[in-house]
Amino acid sequence: MTTNAAIHSSLWGENSLPLRPASQVMKLERLGAYHQSRLSFMRTLVRRIFRERWKIEPSVFNLDDDGYGTVVYEVQAPHGLFSFVLFSDYLSPDERNDRVIATKWDLTMALVEGKVDQAYIEQLRENVPKQEAGRVDARVFVLSRANRSARNFDYVVNQLAAGEQPDVAKIVEVGYLYRTTAVYGSGKLGMADWEKVREKHKDFARPFAGEMFVCLMLRNFSLLQVEHIARHKKPDTFNPMKPEIKRYFGIGNSTGLGMAPYLVNHPLLINQWIEMRELALARVRALGSVNDQVRETISQLIDRSAQHTLETQTEDEWQTNNNKAVIEDMACLKSRIEGGFDSWNELVEYSEQHCSLQGQEMLVSCMLEIYPELVDELEDFHSAEEFLDLDPLMPAGQLRDIIEKRYDWALAIDFDAEGARETYWYRSEEKMEPRLGSVADIEGKKKQMALGVGYAVRKCYNQLIDYIAQNPDDTTARFMVSHPKLRGIVRRIQGMNRCVYGDIQANLLDREVLPMHLLRAKLAFFGVSKFDPRSRLWVRNTMFQGAPLLEEIGQSFNDDWFMPLAPKQ
Structure with missing residues (x-):
């Protein structure tokens, strides 16, 4: 496999541009300003499905007139056969709950390796609808569930049954028929772990590829189901949905704090995702030619984003307020583009001087759209070996130097300031989700999660300085013998020293920390849009809106569903 170093050396010449520094990129507020791009996982998955012409067809379709029953899709991908098994059950309105603690859902589903027979379907039927209360075997590698949109589902059925199309204005308000409340993988509940999926199933060997595929299939089924119900409700007047309106439907998603710790606990993987995005930007800045056609294209993308x-x-x-800032930023950039620009450096620097972080990162996403030949190959390098190796023979003085250079941001934080260590993160046993607590809760603090990387580095540094003063020639091993509780943070410091990015440069223990930035960053890498925070702790969003339809596989594919717009009606 090509290494990052090889990718860099194949690109960088004598006059090349460097990557943006970690001190700029890894600020929490900038990460929270990311938008979807052509390197987002939904985009890369759809490109592969259409490029490789996957065959996705229902092998079992047992739905009654009201849309309840069992559906199985067989998925023939280049390297294997898979089954997407879905159970649709009646759910009374008083039982509908989008929280992770819910016990019943409108739909439950599983992605399974190989072909499934009736006996295995029944085995899944006994467990998949129970979700966390059930158990599956290692043939399953993604499990999920979803609920109908109270505002859209019945409305769309009734419109189609009456021979009418859904009002696009209503879809703008809620751009989905179903919203998923959890998508599980990586060994949970008896499923195949990530190592098995990565080694055995090449078609899903990229981070979150299986999870994204399940959401895409859910979106496909939601469109099929409303037409099925409407057709049986009024067969004489039923009219199918227009393709352009179908494409505008995505899948809803609710994401809470459960996603936030991932960015802290997988620093090598996050480094890889961010480095590929930054490398794509650097390629465009260094090699992307600018001419009249390019100026027209970027102008159109700016308009579309606004x-x-x-x-x-x-x-x-x-x-x-963020959305208003983006719209204003796009107008500012549009004016600058119309005034003429000769290089991407010029436009990027202008955005950094005149636009908000949201606007700056929207420009980055727009720029990547224009040059698939420079960007798309980087989608193959989003995985990472997640080993933070310990080097016990490293001189203690060298460890100190690494901290002073790489973690200067942590050393600059005043952890003794009021509120600087007021927040802690813990996992709620009752709600089954991470939560934020206050240090005033002494008992709760005993259950805190180790997410305060900056503070841990600061404590390690303070003790290391004192130790070196007494033992200037000792190794890291001897230092850890004296301070065994520091082993974890020392491993992280040494392991992350070989990365450009990866560590979020923020104090996550601060009273004013905004977890929404963490959620936004990860969701942007997934490729979601339409962020709608419901509090500072969870956010609704839309997945796969604007994506091509599965029935279009095999037709000419125009990979142009970045920042989708409402169709004309």
Whole structure:
């Protein structure tokens, strides 16, 4: 496999541009300003499915007139056969709950290796609808569930049954028929772990590829199901949905704090994701030619981004202000583009001087759209070996130097300031989700998660300085013998020293920390849009809106569903 170093050396010449520094990229507020891009996992998955012409067809279709029953899709990918098994059950309105602690859902589903027979389907039927309360075997590698949209599902069925199309204005408000409340993989509940999936199933050997595929299949089924129900409700007047309206439906998602610790606990993987995005940007800045056609294209993408943002519905004041800033930034950039520019460096530097972080990162996403020949190959390098190796023979003085150079951001934080260590993260046994607590809760603090990397580095550094003063020639091993509780943070410091990015440069223990930035960053890498925070701790969003339909596999594919806009009606 090609290494990062090989990718870099194949690109960088004498006059090349460096990557943006970690001190700029890894600030929490900038990570929280990321948007979807052509390197987002949904985009890369759809490209592969259409490029490789996967065959996805139902092998079992047992739905009654009301859309309840069992459906199995067989998925023939280049390297294997898989089954997507879905159970649709009646759910009374008073039982519908989007929280992770819910026990019943409208739909439950599983992605399974190989072909499934009736006996195995029954085995899944006994367990998949129970989700966390059930157990599956290692043939399953993704498990999920979803609930109908109270505002859209019945409305769309009734419109189609009456021979009418859904009002696009209503879809703008809620761009989905179902929303998923959890997508599980990586060995949970008896499923295949990531190592098995990565080694045995090449078609899903990229981070979150299986999870994204399940959401794509859910989106496909939601469109099929509303038409099925409407057709049986009024067969004489039923009219199918227009393809352009179908494409505008995505899948809803609710994401809470459960996603936030991932970015801290997988620093090598996050480094890889960010480095590929930054490398793509650097390639465009160094090698992307600018001519009249390119200027016209970037102008159109800027307009599209502004309109997409304008169509995003939210009642959250913070997000509303962010959206207003993006729209203003796009107008500012449009004016600058119309005035003429000769290089991407020129436009990027202009954005850094005149636009918000949200606008700056929207420009980055737009720039990547224009040059698939420079960007798309980097989608193959989103995986990482997640080993933080310990070097016990490293001189203690060298460990100190690494901290002073790489973690200067942590050393610059005043952890003794008021509120600097007021927050801690813990996992709620009752809610089955991470939560934020206050240090005033002494008992709760005993259950805290180790997410305060900056503070841990600061404590390690303080003790290391004292130790070196007494033992200047000792190794890291001897230092850890004296301070065994520091073994974990020393391993992280040494392991991350070989990365450009990976460590979020923020104090996650601060009273004013905004977890939404963490959620936004990870969701942007997934490729979601339409961020709608419901509090500072969880956010609704939309997945696969604008994506091509599965029935279009085999037709000419125009990979152009970045920042989708409402179709004309």
